[in-house]
Amino acid sequence: MTASALPQILATGLLMGLIYALIAAGLSLIFGLMDVVNFAHGEFLMLAMYATFGFAVFAHLDPVLSLPLVAAVMFIVGASVYAGVVRHAMRSKVNTGMVQIFSTFGLATLIQGGAQFFFTPDFRNVDHTWLSAKTLDLGGIFLPWSQIFGGLISLVAFGGLYLMMTRTDFGRALEATREDKGAVALVGIDSNRVFALGWGLGAALVGVAGAVLATSYAIHPQVGAGFATIAYITVALGGFGSVFGALVAGIVVGLVEALTANTLPPAMKSMGIYALYLVVIFLRPQGLFGKL
């Protein structure tokens, strides 16, 4: 690693980190709301990428334009998954945590099989988007436009989340439901509705991430798995229940990964992320911004 390459490495790592944060945002939101780790998160991302592909093929929409539509589609998916699966999992009196993990794990396998069945295992691409293969050259630092777009969308999404959490009734209801499910029922908030909306919102965020990724990644039934692992680590690193922890953690993960790839053999670059997680957790068992 030479000093001259450092700016490029850091810039690339930062953009990638923002995208990791965006992928993790939905996972973090859902967890913070109700202590459920959604093991089908990677599959949500995969569905979002297929949705983007579908809009591109059948409606000739560029991912930049179809992004809100994909988010809407995923909102419905998320809310339906809550209503159809998670709601029942939450009701179980015993082993609640395990039931949630395995109902969403089963769902993940089901979605993967379904994707292979309906979409075939073929690799798909959203070709010739406005962003793919275009690069911004900042005096020798090259930044792909698709990643710049992803990074900006990520910042906008987190900004929107912040405003929603602090300025809207829905956000306050979310926050209140998170604090005390029993108490909100007394003041007339239907926690089921709040949860369904929360799941919808979490999935919509994944939808946004999927639309962004579809501009530069091949789409296939297993595409979500690799991103999901990073997303779980990102959420835990930022601290469960802290959506903004996920933003910081995502950026840190992106930077650490880029630096590791240039010091260790690239095949080992995930080692940097793993070691970072263990070190942080050893020093702060609740993650960077989590509450114990």
Next chain:
Amino acid sequence: MKRRQALIGIAGTVALNGAFTQALAQKGEVVIGVIYPLTGSSAQVGVDSKHAIDTALEIINTASTLDLPGAKNAGLAGLGNAKVRVVYADHQGDPQKGRSEAERLITQENVCTIVGAFHSAVSATVSATCERYEVPYLCADSSSPSLSRRGLKYFFRTSAHDEMFSEAMFDFMDAMKSKGKPIGSVGIFYEDTIFGTDSSAVQRKLANERGYKIACDIKYRANSPSLSAEAQQIKTANPDVLLPSSYTSDAILLTNAMASIGYKPKNLVTQAAGYIEKPTLESVGDKLQGMISRASFSADMGDKRPSAKAVNDMFKARAGRDLNDQTSRVFTAMMVLAEAIDRAKSVEPKKIREALVATDIPGEKTIMPWKRVKFDATGQNTFASPVLIQFKAGKFSTVFPFEVATATPVWPMNP
């Protein structure tokens, strides 16, 4: 009706040829097991291989005029026109599953041979199982050299292995050098799987033997979410020839990552795999103009051999894409096997093995650019001479060896 006729035919041959296994006598068919990853991350390969096998079955089981062994009549003449039936099994890329599926095919489905398996790790366990049950294993497309070096009696491989492929690449570079093209350094870039490590080991060895400097030697994690750091390192090393061994999603990712940092490799000579897959060429083909890949097959074979074109058309009707390096090898393995069973006039695994040992098919009777199909003592077809193909204007043409070339190579790819 057809079945009855087949049965009558069989009955006749039984009378002539003596004993048969029950399966054949009852059903009038030859059962072959085919093991591929039909689900999981390499499912695409498995599904395409299935199309290739089905194309071969169509040619074997119906009468056609193609100039291929076994095409002429419907079914296998040596077995009274018995039809070939295939039982597919899914190994999901897992050696243990491959092994248990092989056992199931042999003990439950009574297959007389097994064809497979794409992943070298799975071919390792499947061939070991076949050896234990004394059933021939025809390895169509796993390219790890070590597979044919374990002293197995029932292992046969129709196509080249990585050493043969990589040697062709270096022969080509030597030839370009003697034509006055400056090639001083190579860059090795490979995924951390059996495929990648085997392929890179041979390339490293050959580079050292033949005096090429290794400008970079990068192992990366397969299916990585990002390859930008790796692309950066290749750019810094800037080798005269980049030699990647990667599958589809990584090939696309790396090509995009190199383009996004404004880097055009001087030359690309690839270990096929993801670089010749349709999705790669569709999405980043514009950045791969002039790429050279090793191959067992190229579409321009059809210009020279009508049978290759006809087979390609049949395959395309099923799969919606052209035959490529991998599917053509699967197809050919099936054809070679059918020819051997036909000669064995039996579905006894031992007799089929003997017939495979005696196989000698001239190259013109296959769709491949090979000299012939003939197995050495280790079961390797040493005549499976690879070719190099170059991607230009949306199609591949053969550029090496020069005697079979249909075009002159464009070199360097990106001046």
Next chain:
Amino acid sequence: MSIPSSPAAVSPSSTPSLAGVTRHRRRQLIEAVVVFALIALLPLLVKNAYLRNVIVLTLMYAALAQSWNILGGYCGQISLGHALYFGVGAYAVSKLYVSYGVLPWFGMLAGGGLAVLLALALGYGTFRLKGHYFSIATLVIAEMGLLIVHNWDWLGGATGIQWPFGPDSWATLQFARDKTPYIFFALGLLVVTWLLTFFIEGSKWGYWWRAVKDHPEAAESLGVTVFRSKMAAAALSAFFTAIGGGFYAAFVSYVDPDSVMHFRFSLLMVLPVVLGGIGTLWGPILGAAILVPLSEFTRSYVGGSGGGLDLMLYGGLVMAVALLKPEGLIKLFARKTRIREAAR
């Protein structure tokens, strides 16, 4: 290499030896004798190599799930990284046998010992973590292990280790076609893990661990050393998981990083436990008896189409059971037993 003394050696608990408890435990032992005897008779009934293969895998995963249950079910530490210990066992046995000619039996002990050391070292750092932080940490550590093995040429790197062909023998655990010896070995491992769990259930350890699981703060105040309980459970769990891994290596005669250390294995040890009933004596065995044949049969008879139907079926069933029977399928039996009891 210190292997903790078997809990069988721990003096019988000073629990209130209510006649009911003793009777219940005696009945469980009789049930176990009957069930395991029936399993031992299976090879006489099932002659088909494919089905015997499924039996071997079922018994092996039952034993692994039983081992995972010691830490996850009784001590409440949800590990998603047991593939690490499985891989350590598989690689120890393979490397020692293929490179140095050490018989797999000794290799398993070495692998088990190594896994215990690892579990204690890792437990030291991770047992302070709560809930999901702990689970993710175990997952991360297992992934690190996978990466290290992947890039370690001494262990064959990505190529893995191929066992040489040899004559059939119990010494090397190599049997070319005969699956019966493997059935008996896997059954033996299952019996040992079951007995271990059975003794834990009735011993002081078991009570401590359950206290740790249900009320860690209260347990601490009662003087139960939570940390040491967790360490003991982790060591036992890791030891038997590694033995299982060593057995698997001998059974397949081939190891490579992805085929013994992939995250999938961590899940395959947890799933049967959850399905059958976490923290129960028979749950892991019941779960494995359902899940393993299901995944084998769906792949063999549905997967050949390549359409992904097998995954849909498998995933759908896991989801349905998790939702419909959250306490585990074993409760179906429990209710029947209770009804029987009442009827007497």
